[in-house]
Amino acid sequence: MTAKRKPKVGIGLVGSGFMGRCHANAFRSVAGLFDVAAEPELRVLADATDDLAARAAATLGFARGTGDWNELVDADDVDIVAITAPNVLHAPIANAAAAAGKTVYCEKPLSTTAEAALEMTRAAEAAGVVTLVGFNFLRNPMIRLAREIIDSGEIGEVTGFRGRHAENYMADPDAPHSFRTDPQGGGALADIGSHIISMARFLLGPIDEVQGECRTLHATRPAEPGSHERLPVEVDDMTHALVRFASGVSGSLEANWAATGRTMDLSWEITGTRGALAFSQEAMNELLLYSNAPGRRGFTRIEAGPAHPPYGRFCPAPGHHLGFNDLKVIEVADLLTAHAGGPAVGPDFREAYEVQRTVEAIQSSSATRRWVSLRPGP
Amino acid sequence: MTAKRKPKVGIGLVGSGFMGRCHANAFRSVAGLFDVAAEPELRVLADATDDLAARAAATLGFARGTGDWNELVDADDVDIVAITAPNVLHAPIANAAAAAGKTVYCEKPLSTTAEAALEMTRAAEAAGVVTLVGFNFLRNPMIRLAREIIDSGEIGEVTGFRGRHAENYMADPDAPHSFRTDPQGGGALADIGSHIISMARFLLGPIDEVQGECRTLHATRPAEPGSHERLPVEVDDMTHALVRFASGVSGSLEANWAATGRTMDLSWEITGTRGALAFSQEAMNELLLYSNAPGRRGFTRIEAGPAHPPYGRFCPAPGHHLGFNDLKVIEVADLLTAHAGGPAVGPDFREAYEVQRTVEAIQSSSATRRWVSLRPGP
Amino acid sequence: MTAKRKPKVGIGLVGSGFMGRCHANAFRSVAGLFDVAAEPELRVLADATDDLAARAAATLGFARGTGDWNELVDADDVDIVAITAPNVLHAPIANAAAAAGKTVYCEKPLSTTAEAALEMTRAAEAAGVVTLVGFNFLRNPMIRLAREIIDSGEIGEVTGFRGRHAENYMADPDAPHSFRTDPQGGGALADIGSHIISMARFLLGPIDEVQGECRTLHATRPAEPGSHERLPVEVDDMTHALVRFASGVSGSLEANWAATGRTMDLSWEITGTRGALAFSQEAMNELLLYSNAPGRRGFTRIEAGPAHPPYGRFCPAPGHHLGFNDLKVIEVADLLTAHAGGPAVGPDFREAYEVQRTVEAIQSSSATRRWVSLRPGP
Amino acid sequence: MTAKRKPKVGIGLVGSGFMGRCHANAFRSVAGLFDVAAEPELRVLADATDDLAARAAATLGFARGTGDWNELVDADDVDIVAITAPNVLHAPIANAAAAAGKTVYCEKPLSTTAEAALEMTRAAEAAGVVTLVGFNFLRNPMIRLAREIIDSGEIGEVTGFRGRHAENYMADPDAPHSFRTDPQGGGALADIGSHIISMARFLLGPIDEVQGECRTLHATRPAEPGSHERLPVEVDDMTHALVRFASGVSGSLEANWAATGRTMDLSWEITGTRGALAFSQEAMNELLLYSNAPGRRGFTRIEAGPAHPPYGRFCPAPGHHLGFNDLKVIEVADLLTAHAGGPAVGPDFREAYEVQRTVEAIQSSSATRRWVSLRPGP
Ligand SMILES: NC(=O)C1=CN([C@@H]2O[C@H](COP(=O)(O)OP(=O)(O)OC[C@H]3O[C@@H](n4cnc5c(N)ncnc54)[C@H](O)[C@@H]3O)[C@@H](O)[C@H]2O)C=CC1
Ligand SMILES: NC(=O)C1=CN([C@@H]2O[C@H](COP(=O)(O)OP(=O)(O)OC[C@H]3O[C@@H](n4cnc5c(N)ncnc54)[C@H](O)[C@@H]3O)[C@@H](O)[C@H]2O)C=CC1
Ligand SMILES: NC(=O)C1=CN([C@@H]2O[C@H](COP(=O)(O)OP(=O)(O)OC[C@H]3O[C@@H](n4cnc5c(N)ncnc54)[C@H](O)[C@@H]3O)[C@@H](O)[C@H]2O)C=CC1
Ligand SMILES: NC(=O)C1=CN([C@@H]2O[C@H](COP(=O)(O)OP(=O)(O)OC[C@H]3O[C@@H](n4cnc5c(N)ncnc54)[C@H](O)[C@@H]3O)[C@@H](O)[C@H]2O)C=CC1
Known part of the structure; x- marks a missing residue:
């Protein structure tokens, strides 16, 4: 008996270092643990070069890689842009993603200056997109x-x-x-x-x-x-x-x-x-x-x-211990809820x-x- | 640039309770974290009834469900049979899976009596299949x-x-x-x-x-x-x-x-x-x-x-804490290594x-x- | 204005090693901390030789020393015999002290065999003397x-x-x-x-x-x-x-x-x-x-x-921590209470x-x- | 054999509250634990009234009590003045004690203002007396x-x-x-x-x-x-x-x-x-x-x-735990060393x-x- 599959939501991830791997894992896990509205599909991974991106995509299970994050932001099959690149890149990527009407999920700190962070905030608010910033410890x-x-x-x-x-x-x-x-x-x-x-x-x-x-x-x-x-x-x-x-x-x-x-x-x-x-x-x-x-x-x-x-x-069962990566899974579950129009728990x-x-x-x-x-x- | 996908290994899971969910999560996560030879694909989930199985398959992300574990064991696209059903079922399922030449991954305790466990051991050894038992705490x-x-x-x-x-x-x-x-x-x-x-x-x-x-x-x-x-x-x-x-x-x-x-x-x-x-x-x-x-x-x-x-x-980074479910991911990574012909770390x-x-x-x-x-x- | 002094109770201590020092300290301290019926006066210290005893008496503040514990047991000014000598000596000293009508305060284990311990118990019960054994951890x-x-x-x-x-x-x-x-x-x-x-x-x-x-x-x-x-x-x-x-x-x-x-x-x-x-x-x-x-x-x-x-x-004030030696002070306070006819808290x-x-x-x-x-x- | 007694040093204690009891206990204990030059003798206790002082002297084992700390400071048989009265009294008592050539052992804080503390310091230094302040936690x-x-x-x-x-x-x-x-x-x-x-x-x-x-x-x-x-x-x-x-x-x-x-x-x-x-x-x-x-x-x-x-x-033996009161005993041992002309470990x-x-x-x-x-x- 073929199982009823959940609808899909397309994920684009920028960066594949410490946090990139952690985000990828959370997107892979979340639908088996939480009752999500849509199941993440790992579609595009952007990294500093095409080569890096291709290898990371293969490792982390994304369908394709790109050395140009603009391509990721613009991709039709990407619904959520997750940003785990160095801080200086957060603003340009997030602003482009907001402009493209994507849900923006950005690692902390939001930007390199409060001024830039305020601009990002205004851009996202103007675009009316869902935003979430990766202060994962709040998810505990x-x-x-x-x-x-x-x-x-x-x-x-x-x-x-x-x-x-x-x-x-x-x-x-x-x-x-x-x-x-x-x-x-x-x-x-x-x-x-x-x-x-x-x-x-x-x-x-x-x-x-x-x-x-x-x-x-x-x-x-x-x-x-x-x-x-x-x-x-x-x-x-x-x-x-x-x-x-x-x-x-x-x-x-x-x-x-x-x-x-x-x-x-x-x-x-x-x-x-x-x-x-x-x-x-x-x-x-x-x-x-x-x-x-x-x-x-x-x-x-x-x-x-x-x-x-x-x-x-x-x-x-109690006492069985959550781990660090589990906090990111919770964060991603909250993100998917907000993306699907549910309550936005923040931090935005x-x-x-x-x-x-x-x-x-x-x-x-x-x-x-x-x-x-x-x-x-x- | 389309990412090179890893070869797939077909997973059949019997049971979808406490441990069933935990196994499913581990199979979903492992390929993004470990350098596995083949990527698990969640193919068949068996539970007590067709209905239970269909719902669990949808929830946990398996392609199809079945109320009859024999079907799972016999399925051509199932390479690894994971058993998370009540203890009394371990022996029949494991013996059937071994007879079918499948890698058998069984929850602990192996069976309901030492005698039955010995029979299972002999059956698996005779069939020459890889076995692993879920004493996950050893993976820490x-x-x-x-x-x-x-x-x-x-x-x-x-x-x-x-x-x-x-x-x-x-x-x-x-x-x-x-x-x-x-x-x-x-x-x-x-x-x-x-x-x-x-x-x-x-x-x-x-x-x-x-x-x-x-x-x-x-x-x-x-x-x-x-x-x-x-x-x-x-x-x-x-x-x-x-x-x-x-x-x-x-x-x-x-x-x-x-x-x-x-x-x-x-x-x-x-x-x-x-x-x-x-x-x-x-x-x-x-x-x-x-x-x-x-x-x-x-x-x-x-x-x-x-x-x-x-x-x-x-x-x-140190100090970031693994959790209970991560131990199962490690266990599954070891299982996949053994399944692919690598060293069998046991416990078999x-x-x-x-x-x-x-x-x-x-x-x-x-x-x-x-x-x-x-x-x-x- | 001269302070009203409490009545005195004469202490004889056999042994001046680990526990001997600890007993001596407890007898010195107790009257300033507890509302005791009588204040201990350190009168006789017995050790293996006269010389050892004299030096230990000076160090620990006893009035005199003796190399023969019989002398201590028989001394008229000794009301309580405290035994901190090696285990093999507990029985002879305790039995003699009981026979002399003294309160007997003995370190654990009571004796070298249960048989000897039972004899000591009977001797003390027959003599009707107060006994206490140094299981100090119970005083916590x-x-x-x-x-x-x-x-x-x-x-x-x-x-x-x-x-x-x-x-x-x-x-x-x-x-x-x-x-x-x-x-x-x-x-x-x-x-x-x-x-x-x-x-x-x-x-x-x-x-x-x-x-x-x-x-x-x-x-x-x-x-x-x-x-x-x-x-x-x-x-x-x-x-x-x-x-x-x-x-x-x-x-x-x-x-x-x-x-x-x-x-x-x-x-x-x-x-x-x-x-x-x-x-x-x-x-x-x-x-x-x-x-x-x-x-x-x-x-x-x-x-x-x-x-x-x-x-x-x-x-x-709470949280200020008692130490190991304080447990002995409590034990001695309980001993003095029992010696003065108050409730005997044991262990006897x-x-x-x-x-x-x-x-x-x-x-x-x-x-x-x-x-x-x-x-x-x- | 009568034990050789140590020389005596006369103690006067002002105050008999929380710290007064703690000081008294330390003075009683110290000579049985440390190899002190002279054994403290609890001679005079001063408190707010004659009555309070008499009762506290009896309780804590001092020879006499007085409602006037000046009397204590002036007493010929008092060598060390220990001050555990409220802070406002530290300066007058300490200054009088220093003037009388006594070793001054004062509870913290030294005084009510830094200015008063400096005056006390100068007075004590001018008098050339030993001083010690009760920061007992340093003794650990x-x-x-x-x-x-x-x-x-x-x-x-x-x-x-x-x-x-x-x-x-x-x-x-x-x-x-x-x-x-x-x-x-x-x-x-x-x-x-x-x-x-x-x-x-x-x-x-x-x-x-x-x-x-x-x-x-x-x-x-x-x-x-x-x-x-x-x-x-x-x-x-x-x-x-x-x-x-x-x-x-x-x-x-x-x-x-x-x-x-x-x-x-x-x-x-x-x-x-x-x-x-x-x-x-x-x-x-x-x-x-x-x-x-x-x-x-x-x-x-x-x-x-x-x-x-x-x-x-x-x-x-290790692991047997010192308690809070033991820190005061160490402090008093250090005080007696300094009083006897040994190294002054401070804090002065x-x-x-x-x-x-x-x-x-x-x-x-x-x-x-x-x-x-x-x-x-x-
Ligand atoms: N929430 C948390 O607990 C943590 C958050 N972070 C945050 O995550 C972000 C990334 O940090 P890490 O993963 O530790 O750094 P990392 O250095 O491990 O990874 C950065 C990734 O960005 C990629 N990258 C660099 N330039 C790029 C470009 N032009 N286009 C696309 N990708 C590019 C790198 O190749 C690399 O894959 C930072 O903002 C950091 O503050 C980091 C660690 C923990
Ligand atoms: N390694 C570990 O730390 C743990 C291991 N276990 C082991 O896992 C096994 C399962 O335990 P739990 O998951 O706690 O039990 P559970 O009761 O939560 O789940 C058992 C599952 O088996 C299914 N089932 C029952 N009859 C079936 C049948 N005829 N065919 C197929 N499925 C059937 C149930 O519907 C349910 O989905 C046991 O052997 C247990 O000892 C359980 C908890 C922790
Ligand atoms: N309650 C507790 O927590 C503890 C109890 N103890 C008990 O205290 C007793 C003594 O043990 P320690 O003090 O550790 O031994 P220790 O060896 O330190 O001291 C024994 C003392 O007995 C003296 N002694 C030996 N022969 C003697 C004799 N014929 N006459 C008089 N004195 C003699 C020794 O010279 C020495 O002073 C033992 O029964 C032991 O089990 C010991 C340590 C802790
Ligand atoms: N080193 C430490 O860990 C601690 C130090 N202290 C210090 O000890 C000092 C005393 O504090 P506590 O003992 O807690 O106070 P407390 O209120 O318990 O005791 C004060 C004592 O001083 C007496 N007193 C009051 N007026 C007097 C007078 N005119 N003449 C003589 N005695 C008089 C009181 O009757 C009482 O006996 C303070 O300076 C305090 O800061 C207090 C607690 C802990």
Whole structure:
């Protein structure tokens, strides 16, 4: 008995590196796990050259490859343009895709400057296309649970925040330059600080004022992998900042890609008048909840399980652990819902622009050594 | 530029429950992550009825469904038969598949009795087909690392073992009967004890002698989900056992599906004369290593990363966490390698038979209250 | 204004090694922390020779020293005899002290054989003296809390137990012989296994049946510290056992002094039909409680604090951590209460005899490879 | 044989609350654990009234009590004046004690203002007396180990710092006013922030520049315990700050006494170019060390043991856990060494003044919203 096949939605992917592979995997998996409106079909992969693209297409299972992303954007059979190319390419590709009426799914940070990000936002809004930006850590069921707990008032009024995204991939002074160290949109704060900023905003709302210090720990780095030529570094390796949310809550955050010993410490603690929450991506399948309610006080380690959607999509039994790539599958499921006209869960381009604006405000506060306000002007 | 497509290998899947979905996902994902010889194509899904099968095929992305697994086994376009049906069906399906010359990929426990498992083993060996049994936890890069560390002598001579697989899915006395409580092949020891036994064997070699106690904690359970009729339980909810390995090492193990509070405590500690190792599936992305070597003593928490193959297939950065479903993807990648004539990494049917023999020896020791030997006869 | 001094109680201490120092410290501290009926005065210290005793008395603050413990036992100004000498001396000293009408405070294990322990028990009971045995880990406020939680039914009916006392102080094959390896009363099971047995009994009541395996991991050890002569080892380095409590609960326990990597893993997990408890002395200031009660499931890490008596005697603020020596202070406070006619909280000699009987039953089950019953005869 | 008694040193203690009891216990214990030059004799206890003092003297074992601390300071038989009275009394008592030529042992914070602390420092230096301030957390063997590791270069050049002292004892808006909320010297930053500042200085040297935000979370508090009258709060409940050390290292710190869920999170993480260290007082018996050295990367959990002096003074076996009160015993042992003319390990009054200056700089930066320099003037 031939199975009824779902309708198809055509995927075009630009880039096939770290994130490219991760997107491709998510598009392959999603329809077997989620009840999607349409099943992704991997149609076009664009990379820097035709050759690279052809090989990547074969590896990742795309029907064809191209060395020119314009071709991908213009292809009739591409409905969703996924952008996992270096940051500097996000704006031109996204703008072209929006103009072509495509759903645009772009990796973070949205662009290299807040100004460019705002332009992208306006272009997409004008075109009326669906947008989604790859802040995948927000997809964790434990983060959704945290948000619900906060919104419900279960921990009382929020009193403080302490957050961080610390990794060590640039701790080695001989880690070379790349698009990540490009003064346009690079540095630890833009690269991974954007994750903790987006999460802070998701959980506690807009940030109003910042005062940070951006530090370059290694003054020079090899020009290329393995090269002997060393070029100066103009971006931060580590940033510490004070933040004040529009709600009045204050706290601190850190972005650090030279945090020796840490590989994925995207972590935070939120205190309230009646309870507290703590999370680290190093233990991504649990959320710590402290409650002052009558009873035995202490942090309860809530383990991810089917009680925390969409965990059950992956496994009917608790404790079986989602992994990093699963977060991207959830993101893609949400993307397909929005693409099909369902609720757009975000973060969309506008939200990603706000994150980028926050990054730049911290950078500017570091330069001027003053608090910088992010409040919307009059 | 059209991408060069890989050759295809036809997949037939029997069952579409917990494990069926997990297998399907692994077959969908694997070719985008691993450099497989042939790309799986989801061709036939068999379930209890035509209707169930048709719906599952549509959901999971199989080309067609059937209510008769014989049809699947006989299908010319099915190269690999994956069995995720209840235990009692493993033998007939596997034997038929082997007779048809198919690669047989069967969920654990291999069968309902050691005798049946031995017959399956002989049938498959006679047919000369590739077999693989779904002890997916062995695929964890951290478990491979543990095995390497033990084999290298880094922790000295092994002196002790303490292992456990504890979950809580049957802790509730109102959790109903299912194939898991069938006296043929059911019970905590057969269901999940088989995982810790297979892991113990993988790490430390054959178990020679056992003395266990199998306990039924809840004397009756509902006949069906939600039913008021209660039927007696004839299988164990919790088993504790003493074990002695052929190497002379001794220790203990536990199988427990009524371990309130535990959802995935497949854990062990192995001590040696110069070091020790500890692992729990609750923290599946880390391995604890203690070394007596000169320096600062203490357990080092080694985090999974690209240094531990095949982690890098999923992510180029350490600390990003594999999840439970990723283990199945690795298993399927190994299966495809063996199917294509590459090295068979096991565990094959024979190994799974040995696991089952160990399960039965423990059950028998509990009944006779004597140590039971597993040593091969003269 | 001269302070009203408390009445004094005279202390005699036999032995000044590891435990001798610990007892002395507890006697010095207790009156400033607890509201004791009488303040301990350190009067006589006995050691192996006059010289050793004199030096230890000066170091630990005793008024005088003696090389003959009989003198201490007979001294009129000694009210409480504390025994921290090697195990073989416990019986003669305790019996003499009881005969002299003194309160007897003896280190564990009570004696070298269950038979001797029973004689000591009878002698003390006949003399009507207060006895207390140094199972200090029972004094932990978290252990009292665990007992209360179990007794209250908060975790439902107890279904399973898994316990262990694992350290590594004899892991090195060159760790020499000492009283700890004396076939009379020595070995890992008697030395530290007695701690987890006493705790299991404290929490869950008498153990009824056992089946264990005692293993000697290192066949010979140096005769003396540093000596080249090696003598055979007749005691166990590691014992694993199955246990069944009189209540019907079953489980396992381990005693291991060759557990590379572990320094104080006196730990257990107790599951019930409605909750679970877990504890390890490695994190002695916390108790993990899992509750099935409506709400957010997960283990709650309860931290020791003033809510858990007698923590508040040491510190008015939670989270400030008691240490190992503080447990001895609590033990001594309880001793002084009993000595002054207050409630005797135990464990007294009879309880310690029961622990020793359990040790011997496990040893005997290992020799005969049969389950051994501990049930009182008809 | 009468034991040779050590010479005595006379102790006068002002205050008998939380810290008073802790000091008294340390003075009682120290001579049985450490090889001290002279044994403390508890001679005079001063409290707010004669009556309070008499009762506290009896409880804590002092020979006499007095309602007038001047009497204590002037007493011929008092050699060391220990100050555990409210902060506002530190200066007058310490200055009088110094003038009387006594060794002065004062609780933190040294005084209510940096100015007063500087005067105290000058008075003590002019008098040439030994001073010590009760930053007891520095006494932890794990902290000494951390300092050694940093100084040895084992973790390379230090690149970042992230520290915190968070507790929850003022999280409740109904926690009343006390000397801790006195605008003179009160607030979370002065009260407990001083601990993390002293530790940061101990580990990484002077702090050069700060920018903080001090927040009052609860605008009013009851005037007295249980009172209905509520008075405004003028001190901070929570402070977040950016810090830059004289060495060039930068980072952040937090002081928070309203951190729901935290009872003793005095914690920090220090990253270096070749390794990292992490510590929390919540797990005070361990230090986490990450090393980039060839081998298996990961944080190693070093457990406190005899290898880390003066742990062995308390226990010959590793893993047996020191407690909070033991830190005070170590502090007192160091005090007695300095009093007897041995090396003064500090922190002395001058160091405590520097801590207080840092506290005030952060407060001032919060008021002016500018970075504040702590560099010594030209
Ligand atoms: N959400 C997350 O957790 C993560 C997001 N990212 C983001 O993903 C994006 C890509 O980062 P990675 O995958 O790590 O980089 P990568 O360097 O691994 O991959 C970049 C890919 O873009 C391709 N590319 C370069 N120029 C191109 C062009 N002109 N046309 C088409 N393709 C071109 C490269 O050949 C390569 O395949 C970045 O924006 C980054 O910030 C990266 C890692 C994690
Ligand atoms: N490796 C692992 O970690 C796990 C392995 N398992 C194993 O997987 C197997 C299946 O278990 P679950 O998926 O949990 O069970 P399940 O009850 O969720 O799924 C069983 C599937 O088999 C189908 N089925 C029943 N009768 C059939 C028939 N006559 N023909 C074809 N299909 C039939 C059912 O309709 C259902 O789709 C078992 O052997 C179990 O031990 C289960 C869970 C985890
Ligand atoms: N409760 C607990 O946690 C612990 C209990 N213990 C128990 O404490 C007892 C002593 O053990 P340790 O202190 O570790 O031993 P140790 O070897 O450190 O000290 C034994 C002391 O007894 C003295 N001694 C030997 N012969 C003597 C004699 N004829 N008269 C008087 N004194 C004599 C020795 O000189 C030494 O001072 C043992 O029964 C042991 O099982 C030991 C360690 C921990
Ligand atoms: N090092 C540490 O970890 C800690 C240090 N402290 C410090 O210790 C000091 C005392 O704090 P707590 O013991 O918590 O306070 P507390 O309120 O518990 O005790 C204060 C004591 O001073 C007495 N006192 C008040 N007026 C007096 C007077 N005129 N003359 C003599 N005694 C008088 C009180 O009666 C009471 O006995 C403070 O400086 C505090 O910052 C407090 C707690 C922890």
